[in-house]
Amino acid sequence: MAEHKVRMTFEGRDPVEITCREDEDVISAGLRQNVLLVSDCREGVCGACRGFLEEGHYDSLLEHSAHALSDRDEEEGWVLACRLKPRSDLCLDFDYAADRVGHLDGALRPGRIVVLDRLSSSVARIIVRTLSVQEPLRWEAGQHVRLRLSDGGLTRAYSIANLAGDGHELEFFIRLLPGGAFSEAIGNMRGDGATVAVEGPFGGFTLRAACRDPVFIAGGTGLAPILSMLRKLATEDPQRRATLIFGVSTEDKLFGQAQIDSITAACPGLVAHIAVAEPTDSWTGQRGTAVDVLARELARSTDPKRCDYYISGPAPMVEAAQAVMARFDIPRSAIHQELHVASGGHS
DSSP states (O other), rough: EEEEEEEEEETTTEEEEEEEHHHHHHHHHHHHOOOOOOSSSSSSSTTTTEEEEOOBBBBBOSSOTTTTTTTHHHTTEEEEEGGGSSSSSEEESSOOOGGGGGGOOOOOEEEEEEEEEOOOOEEEEEEEEEESSSSSOOOOOOOOOEEEETTTOOOOEEEESSOOOOOOEEEEEEEOOTTOOOHHHTTTOSOOEEEEEEEEEEEOOOOOOOOSSEEEEEEEEGGHHHHHHHHHHHHHOTTTTTEEEESSSSSGGOOOOHHHHHHHHOOOTTTEEEEEESSTTOOSSEESHHHHHHHHHHHHOGGGGGEEEEEEEEHHHHHHHHHHHHHHTOOOOGGGEEESSSSSSSS
């Protein structure tokens, strides 16, 4: 089987080179050579392994979700490394730093749910405490882990909402889906105490270096990684100008307002918009979806291209936000996304 060189750069620098056979994808080739690129589902669903093809050829990407990579994205040169089989030498660039390569912690950490709160009609908050005999888990704001319930072995990926530190506690927001095995198990718990295993961290959805003003767009439990990023902002650069747009469908699904208020108080430069798509007459906040608010903010902005955009939420919301930003000619390099899929993927 023919073999090709794949030269990879990270944020335009720090090249790494591997070889890749024509019968394997780039992620698998990297694993074979102990190069651990950022990835999660490896099925073309999550978009975590998205990169830009600077040079080289391939026949066609393996089957993948349009939410992870649209036809327009592919026409512009974007690819999914887990779906890419080369037909020549390749040059790929990924929009994360090289120190993320080969540093995924795949060890399982035993833990226990120490807090279980029902925040709204569709969201629960849990805090998992890992064992003190192990080193605290280290992650970057925006990353996620896989949680495995000891009772039944159910596994699901969830973004971490708090910041990494010296403690052993991890905060998560769980979307309570009818028929969702993991979320129903959480929703049916009578209290805390359940044992879990934590695997990770994973993912490349992280806050970039301070070069452009960040705009955060979150739908539903997509707020979790955004909260982690905002908490990092409050800790490291509270004066930085930033915008948060958070949307839910109805008022009974609102959550996280206390956390948002606390972060806003600590960050004078942060403007927060909370939107409800189907509000009651008494609602005084923004009306419409998070994407509707984004469109209004882009229309009134004098220079929307000066910002970085971080989108986190259900795939249709992410796709709609991308379409809005395309109308305003926002460059793809300024858009960072995290898909939260209803089953089998990231929530």
